[in-house]
Amino acid sequence: MHSIDIIDTHTGGEPTRVVLGGFPFLYGSSMAEKRADLASQHDRWRQAIVCEPRGSDTIVGALLLPPQDRCACTGVIFFNNVGCLGMCGHGTIGVVRALAHLGRIQSGRHRIETPVGPVDVDLLPDGRISVHNVESYRYRADVTVDVPGHGLVHGDVAWGGNWFFITGDTPLPLTLANREALCEYTTAIRHALSRQGIRGAEGAEIDHVELSTSSPTDGVDSRNFVLCPGLAWDRSPCGTGTSAKLACLVADGKLGTGDVWKQEGILGSVFEGSCQPTRHGVLPLVTGNAHVIARSTLIVQDEDPFAWGIPT
Numbered sequence: 001m002h003s004i005d006i007i008d009t010h011t012g013g014e015p016t017r018v019v020l021g022g023f024p025f026l027y028g029s030s031m032a033e034k035r036a037d038l039a040s041q042h043d044r045w046r047q048a049i050v051c052e053p054r055g056s057d058t059i060v061g062a063l064l065l066p067p068q069d070r071c072a073c074t075g076v077i078f079f080n081n082v083g084c085l086g087m088c089g090h091g092t093i094g095v096v097r098a099l100a101h102l103g104r105i106q107s108g109r110h111r112i113e114t115p116v117g118p119v120d121v122d123l124l125p126d127g128r129i130s131v132h133n134v135e136s137y138r139y140r141a142d143v144t145v146d147v148p149g150h151g152l153v154h155g156d157v158a159w160g161g162n163w164f165f166i167t168g169d170t171p172l173p174l175t176l177a178n179r180e181a182l183c184e185y186t187t188a189i190r191h192a193l194s195r196q197g198i199r200g201a202e203g204a205e206i207d208h209v210e211l212s213t214s215s216p217t218d219g220v221d222s223r224n225f226v227l228c229p230g231l232a233w234d235r236s237p238c239g240t241g242t243s244a245k246l247a248c249l250v251a252d253g254k255l256g257t258g259d260v261w262k263q264e265g266i267l268g269s270v271f272e273g274s275c276q277p278t279r280h281g282v283l284p285l286v287t288g289n290a291h292v293i294a295r296s297t298l299i300v301q302d303e304d305p306f307a308w309g310i311p312t
């Protein structure tokens with residue numbers, strides 16, 4: 001039998017399952033190497049933690065690990081129902097909330113090591129959490145993809161810690177009532193990108209699709225709908241998706257240094273984004289909030305036919 005200690009949080013409705021202990025030792029001298037070890041040797045643990053019957057397609061796991069750099073407060077590897085992620089904005093906000101709940105960090109700046117590099121975070125005096133995300137950039141502008149049943153769809157390919165195809169072309173308003181149709185549409189885009197060989201830098205798969213429109217909400221700049229790699233939609237405004245969007249706005253001259261961009265998801269939760277330009281893109285700052293919703297122990301019993309979860 002195995003016991004895994006967890007804290008569940010949600011960030012604007014999007015769940016993060018923070019794993020505190022009980023996971024096998026991972027080999028590697030960086031979070032990227034440890035993530036590779038997790039994926040090749042311990043994938044059933046990922047599945048046991050986030051997939052049914054203990055989890056769901058929407059849960060992102062955040063495995064806390066001792067950092068390599070002693071200035072960092074933790075290392076983390078994010079994963080979901082189908083595999084590991086590079087970075088996760090809502091998940092980082094959830095991790096900070098969990099660490100604060102445990103009394104491991106106080107208000108102020110902290111560093112977290114991720115597989116795509118170190119990320120600084122601020123636990124603000126008002127309780128909100130800011131993530132200084134990895135450098136984000138637009139890789140290709142105005143790309144056309146032919147989506148069966150929908151025709152030509154135009155968008156940008158951008159990096160925000162994960163790869164995104166971002167488009168303003170949407171057959172329906174971005175509302176909760178339309179979520180199933182929006183999932184079908186973005187899934188069709190995802191498959192068309194793959195079939196047509198449209199990829200990120202160094203041939204990376206584009207595994208997030210972001211629909212982005214103006215917002216009907218006063219004071220909010222934009223509303224998005226993000227399809228995640230496991231084909232679940234992000235309940236939050238997506239931290240890495242917001243970062244990728246900021247990079248595109250700056251590349252188009254639509255956002256200046258220090259301007260605040262308010263980004264909502266279809267549940268109405270809002271992230272505030274701003275950024276500093278760099279030679280290749282931008283350094284995004286994404287601010288949001290998260291809440292602790294459970295602290296528990298997952299049990300994995302050998303005699304359970306679904307001990308290691310149900311694959312998505």
Ligand code: PYC
Nearest residue numbers: 088089090238239240
């Ligand atoms: O907030 O970056 C994010 C994210 C990625 C996948 C789900 N949420």
